[in-house]
Amino acid sequence: MAQSDTVDRILDAAEELFADRGFAETSLRMITSRAKVNLAAVNYHFGSKKSLIQAVFARFLTPFSATAEAAFDDLEKSCNGKAPTLNQTLRALTESAVRMHQRSERGIAIFMRLLGLAYTQSQGHLRKFLEQEYSEPFSRFMGLLKEATPELSTVDRYWRIQFMLGATAFTMSSNEALRDILVNKMGVETSVQEIAARLVPFLAAGMQAKDPMLAPMPCDHESLAVL
Amino acid sequence: MAQSDTVDRILDAAEELFADRGFAETSLRMITSRAKVNLAAVNYHFGSKKSLIQAVFARFLTPFSATAEAAFDDLEKSCNGKAPTLNQTLRALTESAVRMHQRSERGIAIFMRLLGLAYTQSQGHLRKFLEQEYSEPFSRFMGLLKEATPELSTVDRYWRIQFMLGATAFTMSSNEALRDILVNKMGVETSVQEIAARLVPFLAAGMQAKDPMLAPMPCDHESLAVL
DNA sequence: ATACGTTTTAAACATACGTTTGAAAAATCA
DNA sequence: TGATTTTTCAAACGTATGTTTAAAACGTAT
Numbered sequence: 001m002a003q004s005d006t007v008d009r010i011l012d013a014a015e016e017l018f019a020d021r022g023f024a025e026t027s028l029r030m031i032t033s034r035a036k037v038n039l040a041a042v043n044y045h046f047g048s049k050k051s052l053i054q055a056v057f058a059r060f061l062t063p064f065s066a067t068a069e070a071a072f073d074d075l076e077k078s079c080n081g082k083a084p085t086l087n088q089t090l091r092a093l094t095e096s097a098v099r100m101h102q103r104s105e106r107g108i109a110i111f112m113r114l115l116g117l118a119y120t121q122s123q124g125h126l127r128k129f130l131e132q133e134y135s136e137p138f139s140r141f142m143g144l145l146k147e148a149t150p151e152l153s154t155v156d157r158y159w160r161i162q163f164m165l166g167a168t169a170f171t172m173s174s175n176e177a178l179r180d181i182l183v184n185k186m187g188v189e190t191s192v193q194e195i196a197a198r199l200v201p202f203l204a205a206g207m208q209a210k211d212p213m214l215a216p217m218p219c220d221h222e223s224l225a226v227l
Numbered sequence: 228m229a230q231s232d233t234v235d236r237i238l239d240a241a242e243e244l245f246a247d248r249g250f251a252e253t254s255l256r257m258i259t260s261r262a263k264v265n266l267a268a269v270n271y272h273f274g275s276k277k278s279l280i281q282a283v284f285a286r287f288l289t290p291f292s293a294t295a296e297a298a299f300d301d302l303e304k305s306c307n308g309k310a311p312t313l314n315q316t317l318r319a320l321t322e323s324a325v326r327m328h329q330r331s332e333r334g335i336a337i338f339m340r341l342l343g344l345a346y347t348q349s350q351g352h353l354r355k356f357l358e359q360e361y362s363e364p365f366s367r368f369m370g371l372l373k374e375a376t377p378e379l380s381t382v383d384r385y386w387r388i389q390f391m392l393g394a395t396a397f398t399m400s401s402n403e404a405l406r407d408i409l410v411n412k413m414g415v416e417t418s419v420q421e422i423a424a425r426l427v428p429f430l431a432a433g434m435q436a437k438d439p440m441l442a443p444m445p446c447d448h449e450s451l452a453v454l
Numbered sequence: 455a456t457a458c459g460t461t462t463t464a465a466a467c468a469t470a471c472g473t474t475t476g477a478a479a480a481a482t483c484a
Numbered sequence: 485t486g487a488t489t490t491t492t493c494a495a496a497c498g499t500a501t502g503t504t505t506a507a508a509a510c511g512t513a514t
Binding site: 022024025116117119120121156159160162163164165166167168169170171195198199201202203204205206207208209210 | 249251252343344346347348383386387389390391392393394395396397398422425426428429430431432433434435436437
């Protein structure tokens with residue numbers, strides 16, 4: 001083997017196992033045995049399990065945030081002066097994610113799953129790491145969302161962004177669990193690109209829903225939500 | 228003390244700790260020390276940690292599913308013959324959840340957080356347990372959703388339900404992580420009821436979004452999403 | 455009071471974890 | 485080549501986990 005691909009093999013194995021089972025449920029012995037490297041290799045190359053987790057994120061998050069920022073640049077340039085649409089902003093982000101992992105279909109799924117785990121599992125160190133390492137592209141995305149939804153109050157927008165992130169991360173992070181309980185054999189296999197294509201309109205519509213707190217709920221009134 | 232409140236004390240402590248830290252990250256020693264009972268009490272009363280996890284879910288899921296089914300009965304009765312609206316169905320569910328835990332504000336938050344963890348954390352036994360124990364009210368809810376969105380194809384509805392569950396579970400299951408990274412001090416404290424009130428219109432609008440796969444994306448076209 | 459089933463307790467169990475060690479092996483460079 | 489650094493390896497370390505044990509304490513009915 002060329003030089004030391006041990007590091008990459010560890011990252012590959014850790015990435016898949018973390019995505020499948022979570023951080024605490026994945027032991028270093030699982031990782032090293034799947035990667036076919038010695039147990040001590042993790043601590044030698046990464047220092048600790050925590051650092052390995054951060055390295056797994058850094059490996060795909062750094063190029064992704066670069067790609068996303070470039071996509072944001074293009075978007076702002078193409079809509080000269082005017083603020084990009086909500087749909088455009090969302091598409092720019094999802095297409096950046098898809099473009100990143102054009103090689104493997106599984107890559108983008110793992111990508112989303114890990115992002116979901118990052119928030120769900122209580123790994124304080126990971127949160128701090130992501131916060132101080134990728135706060136800039138994140139803030140940029142938030143700014144675009146703000147310009148695309150000027151009609152929303154700050155609080156409404158805050159919560160709806162939470163909802164968007166939730167729908168996205170959770171959908172991608174759900175292993176076969178939901179699939180099984182939802183339908184026993186529906187027989188339809190969907191690619192991640194298709195899921196993204198279905199997700200974006202859902203998110204955009206939810207983001208632009210009429211203000212809450214307005215409609216009372218007498219029976220057989222159709223909801224006030226548009227259409 | 229009356230009889231043996233040891234069981235309840237264990238359940239209380241486990242519920243909170245699981246909600247705060249997840250299943251794998253919560254040890255029996257944490258639970259028993261918070262509950263102020265002996266370590267062996269868990270295995271004596273529940274048999275194993277897995278059974279304890281299931282018992283925590285059963286304690287709130289059993290009465291909740293009964294309440295929800297009653298709410299569905301009322302809803303179908305009040306809209307005589309006609310299928311309940313999507314908004315009505317969602318409200319019936321969320322209000323059942325809120326009504327369950329009217330005593331403590333924290334109760335409903337823990338409730339949602341645990342549900343989120345149930346899907347997020349890969350506890351195979353939990354999935355099987357929930358599946359075979361609460362499949363009936365779940366299927367009933369699915370049927371109502373189907374009647375409320377007849378315009379959707381089965382596949383579209385399937386994915387949009389995933390999105391809804393995702394937004395809900397993820398929002399409720401996110402500890403302070405998202406809160407912190409999203410806004411550094413926004414100063415607004417929101418109750419779970421308010422979150423639910425904001426969430427329902429978002430979900431309903433997303434669920435009823437115009438069909439995807441229609442709009443191409445040339446620049447400065449406004450999205451085809453309604454409004 | 456005594457006997458009996460239930461519950462609690464302290465201690466130990468076996469196992470798995472992340473991490474460290476020190477020597478062997480490989481790679482790098484003089 | 486020989487010297488030196490980097491990487492691998494098997495083994496062990498200390499700690500924490502879930503679980504089990506056997507005796508003690510308790511409650512209750514005879």
